[in-house]
Amino acid sequence: MKLTPTVQRCILHWGEMAGRWGVSRSVAQIHALLFLAPQPLTADEIAETLTVARSNVSVSLKELQSWDLVSVTHVLGDRRDYFQARKDIWEVLAMIMDGRKKREIDPTVQTLRDCVAEGKRDHETPQEVKERIATMLEFIEEVSGWYEQIRGMPRPTLLKLMRMGSKVAKVIG
Amino acid sequence: MKLTPTVQRCILHWGEMAGRWGVSRSVAQIHALLFLAPQPLTADEIAETLTVARSNVSVSLKELQSWDLVSVTHVLGDRRDYFQARKDIWEVLAMIMDGRKKREIDPTVQTLRDCVAEGKRDHETPQEVKERIATMLEFIEEVSGWYEQIRGMPRPTLLKLMRMGSKVAKVIG
């Protein structure tokens, strides 16, 4: 796999963004590579193309699979794994948001619930602070619930909604 | 500033989430502390409460200010800076999203535009790959534009919309 300068630029940029998204550079680069690649690639091809260790590719692919962004295929008469990334950008976004919800939002909701429960028994924390925690919890739960609803909508509806932009306000009065 | 166990739990959890959000633990903890604190705090109080170096507090506060999440106030006859965090959770979310858009989305759009432009001149990158890059760009621009519209809506409208959940689909037909 020889990378064209254009593709290389994309992959490098993805790698640079990685830190801000809480994934390693390798994970981001491999994802970019597989997202752009016209055909599925073997782990060895990936390692060679990006010049990273084969084992690093293995671990990174596992992570990408845990996000449901990458899957394995096979070709007849070849027992190596071939990896491909989701190409549908809407689904890619959905997978990332689902993943982040699961890893960040849900545990945070749990912690806040614990804090609110603990607050009932706790007389040293000022009322105002307890309320702030409770408000935060309600807010996250509300946004979370909204996301679940949006998440379940058929894509054409979602697209229509998005294209309406702030005009939805008019319709709902 | 003595932390109650409940508050401490929140701050620690925030700190643990920090990595995933691409900020340092100190930044997240300081933000949590200021968000919950009933009154503005001095940098020294923060340093002492969280047991981190005073200089670390200084740098972290600068970062939080760059996100517009924290501001400085003063009390009469005291020349120290007092720091307070935004308490309105909607605004907090808006600041974080604005910040991430500015730091992650906008530069990515720029890179993708460059790639698409480069693609015109570039005959070695397969058409399919160029298209995927272009599609990605369009997608990000569309979502980005939608966000700007939503961002500008008055809060009550936004709240109403959110509470409708997937029922909006019915209204827009």
Place this chain on the structure above:
DNA sequence: TTTAAATTTCAGTAATTACTGAAATCGCGG
């Protein structure tokens, strides 16, 4: 000004996270 508190900067170090390469394991074909 001068002085001293408050804040910031930054070089050095600590802590964390990412990556490598060798060894272990897996799993299919013979």
Place this chain on the structure above:
DNA sequence: CCGCGATTTCAGTAATTACTGAAATTTAAA
């Protein structure tokens, strides 16, 4: 069940990022 290619694991190390503490700078009161 043996042998080999493919994959994974993991201990060690490299690279990165975060944090500290001392020194420099700023700020404002005297």
